[in-house]
Amino acid sequence: xxxxxxxxxxxxxxxxxxxxxxxxxxxxxxxxxxxxxxxxxxxxxxxxxxxxxxxxxxxxxxxxxxxxxxxxxxxxxxxxxxxxxxxxxxxxxxxxxxxxxxxxxxxxxxxxxxxxxxxxxxxxxxxxxxxxxxxxxxxxxxxxxxxxxxxxxxxxxxxxxxxxxxxxxxxxxxxxxxxxxxxxxxxxxxxxxxxxxxxxxxxxxxxxxxxxxxxxxxxxxxxxxxxxxxxxxxxxxxxxxxxxxxxxxxxxxxxxxxxxxxxxxxxxxxxxxxxxxxxxxxxxxxxxxxxxxxxxxxxxxxxxxxx
Amino acid sequence: xxxxxxxxxxxxxxxxxxxxxxxxxxxxxxxxxxxxxxxxxxxxxxxxxxxxxxxxxxxxxxxxxxxxxxxxxxxxxxxxxxxxxxxxxxxxxxxxxxxxxxxxxxxxxxxxxxxxxxxxxxxxxxxxxxxxxxxxxxxxxxxxxxxxxxxxxxxxxxxxxxxxxxxxxxxxxxxxxxxxxxxxxxxxxxxxxxxxxxxxxxxxxxxxxxxxxxxxxxxxxxxxxxxxxxxxxxxxxxxxxxxxxxxxxxxxxxxxxxxxxxxxxxxxxxxxxxxxxxxxxxxxxxxxxxxxxxxxxxxxxxxxxxxxxxxxxxxxxxxxxxxxxxxxxxxxxxxxxxxxxxxxxxxxxxxxxxxxx
Numbered sequence: 001x002x003x004x005x006x007x008x009x010x011x012x013x014x015x016x017x018x019x020x021x022x023x024x025x026x027x028x029x030x031x032x033x034x035x036x037x038x039x040x041x042x043x044x045x046x047x048x049x050x051x052x053x054x055x056x057x058x059x060x061x062x063x064x065x066x067x068x069x070x071x072x073x074x075x076x077x078x079x080x081x082x083x084x085x086x087x088x089x090x091x092x093x094x095x096x097x098x099x100x101x102x103x104x105x106x107x108x109x110x111x112x113x114x115x116x117x118x119x120x121x122x123x124x125x126x127x128x129x130x131x132x133x134x135x136x137x138x139x140x141x142x143x144x145x146x147x148x149x150x151x152x153x154x155x156x157x158x159x160x161x162x163x164x165x166x167x168x169x170x171x172x173x174x175x176x177x178x179x180x181x182x183x184x185x186x187x188x189x190x191x192x193x194x195x196x197x198x199x200x201x202x203x204x205x206x207x208x209x210x211x212x213x214x215x216x217x218x219x220x221x222x223x224x225x226x227x228x229x230x231x232x233x234x235x236x237x238x239x240x241x242x243x244x245x246x247x248x249x250x251x252x253x254x255x256x257x258x259x260x261x262x263x264x265x266x267x268x269x270x271x272x273x274x275x276x277x278x279x280x281x282x283x284x285x286x287x288x289x290x291x292x293x294x295x296x297x298x299x300x301x302x303x304x305x306x307x
Numbered sequence: 308x309x310x311x312x313x314x315x316x317x318x319x320x321x322x323x324x325x326x327x328x329x330x331x332x333x334x335x336x337x338x339x340x341x342x343x344x345x346x347x348x349x350x351x352x353x354x355x356x357x358x359x360x361x362x363x364x365x366x367x368x369x370x371x372x373x374x375x376x377x378x379x380x381x382x383x384x385x386x387x388x389x390x391x392x393x394x395x396x397x398x399x400x401x402x403x404x405x406x407x408x409x410x411x412x413x414x415x416x417x418x419x420x421x422x423x424x425x426x427x428x429x430x431x432x433x434x435x436x437x438x439x440x441x442x443x444x445x446x447x448x449x450x451x452x453x454x455x456x457x458x459x460x461x462x463x464x465x466x467x468x469x470x471x472x473x474x475x476x477x478x479x480x481x482x483x484x485x486x487x488x489x490x491x492x493x494x495x496x497x498x499x500x501x502x503x504x505x506x507x508x509x510x511x512x513x514x515x516x517x518x519x520x521x522x523x524x525x526x527x528x529x530x531x532x533x534x535x536x537x538x539x540x541x542x543x544x545x546x547x548x549x550x551x552x553x554x555x556x557x558x559x560x561x562x563x564x565x566x567x568x569x570x571x572x573x574x575x576x577x578x579x580x581x582x583x584x585x586x587x588x589x590x591x592x593x594x595x596x597x598x599x600x601x602x603x604x605x606x607x608x609x610x611x612x613x614x615x616x617x618x619x620x621x622x623x624x625x626x627x628x629x630x631x632x633x634x635x636x637x638x639x640x641x642x643x644x645x646x647x648x649x650x651x652x653x654x655x656x657x658x659x660x661x662x663x664x
Binding site: 269 | 325326327330461488490492494497498521522526528529546551
């Protein structure tokens with residue numbers, strides 16, 4: 001039982017990261033109806049910007065409490081990636097907004113490759129260690145279980161970010177505009193919604209969440225490299241589809257489910273008879289099953305294609 | 308011998324993982340190889356010709372090695388091939404070289420299958436049945452009887468090393484209490500380590516490469532597993548410490564040589580390497596250097612670069628004084644050499660003992 005709970009803790013902290021990335025996919029899809037395949041690489045940039053920020057800020061703010069320092073690095077990296085996300089949208093996607101969606105999709109793959117190989121040029125190909133923003137300690141009072149303060153920080157921060165996101169989308173004028181745009185872009189425009197600003201904002205917000213996910217991922221698993229975004233990006237995409245593309249709670253639940261399922265499959269590979277090498281296959285089997293049996297996902301709305 | 312048309316230089320191919328998951332291996336072995344070639348050219352080349360090294364990056368990817376090696380053979384008309392460190396990728400290239408009749412020398416692939424491909428395939432390092440025995444004996448000498456094994460199933464090297472280690476330790480009083488696996492590139496090992504923790508091992512063998520092993524060390528400490536970690540020469544990279552930090556302190560691994568060895572060949576190599584690259588060489592750099600020097604020695608003795616004659620000359624290599632020890636290529640085209648055990652202490656690899664074959 002203890003081992004099961006331990007695996008659950010491991011899975012939830014991984015799932016929180018998937019959820020944060022999946023939100024970016026889902027928000028962009030909600031507003032623009034296209035999958036931003038460069039999202040996983042913005043995640044990678046988030047990790048590297050976090051690494052450099054913490055190196056530069058350490059001499060200045062080293063005497064601050066470590067959680068405060070971690071929050072500063074987190075905020076800095078989120079801001080940087082938000083700017084990067086907005087820039088990518090302006091330069092690569094905006095000129096193609098009136099073109100077929102496939103054109104934008106292929107451009108997104110191009111942007112993804114550009115970011116990966118620029119990353120390799122700038123940061124080198126070898127994996128780098130991520131500086132520990134918070135010294136890892138076991139949380140007391142859990143008996144046989146071991147959750148670290150980093151896992152606790154990740155889960156708390158994820159919950160706070162999701163709460164914040166919910167407030168933005170549901171309670172602000174910008175959120176209202178986002179929802180309007182996702183319902184009907186033309187009508188929203190006629191009602192005076194400034195589409196350009198809303199789309200930029202959506203990209204900025206999604207990229208900031210990816211950066212947060214990256215800092216958490218790097219804090220949990222310590223090694224970062226230019227191609228680190230590929231697999232988590234794909235899995236977050238699966239998580240978004242699982243929850244229903246376009247649905248914010250769906251992306252969150254999808255991410256958590258995926259993280260837990262993946263961890264349990266590896267942890268109980270002997271019992272299940274699935275070799276742990278298949279951990280990445282798990283996500284994609286889930287994707288295939290969802291597409292076969294419930295294409296709209298857990299929380300998605302059924303949409304009929306008009307002929 | 309009259310030089311044939313356009314053959315004013317000897318073209319030697321090299322394939323290495325200059326980028327990707329095991330970039331540190333490729334970059335190190337390439338530095339060693341390139342230094343050897345520069346040295347030979349500075350002293351007048353070989354058979355009166357300059358050597359030209361053509362290097363291709365296989366990006367640490369399965370499949371890519373075969374592609375770049377075919378390109379080296381068909382486009383660059385190489386006379387011999389040097390590479391790779393990772394056994395999986397050497398195993399991709401070996402059948403191609405064997406078929407083309409081009410001698411291949413791997414600097415550091417330790418899986419026995421590599422040279423079993425054919426009589427044109429050589430290596431300048433020891434092999435994993437020996438390395439597995441060294442690690443097992445070391446564990447037993449420390450009285451670590453209950454062992455857990457964590458294998459990278461995507462790497463022939465890791466699979467082989469785990470298997471040889473397990474065979475030896477099971478036959479000599481040890482028990483394998485848990486066997487877990489993962490795939491290269493994984494970052495999360497907590498699920499496997501949680502399962503291992505329940506079996507209370509005395510020691511954990513992480514038989515994969517440095518990045519994953521560094522992460523395994525970190526995550527095992529986070530789960531409060533106190534058992535020390537041991538590994539093979541796949542750990543030999545500064546990235547092990549960069550990634551693993553304090554968590555890899557007190558871990559042990561077997562390797563091809565130690566920079567602390569006072570042998571004159573090693574100290575001379577250290578100085579040359581440091582003058583050229585301003586850093587300390589690791590075992591992969593030394594083996595890369597040795598692989599090129601063995602090739603040059605064989606070309607000189609053969610007096611030609613024709614495939615079959617060069618092959619025979621390579622196979623006859625005896626008592627060649629290399630940086631990583633005296634090299635005699637045996638009937639299986641492997642080098643019989645001793646291994647060293649190193650301990651990670653204060654972020655450095657400290658010499659513990661030498662184990663003879």
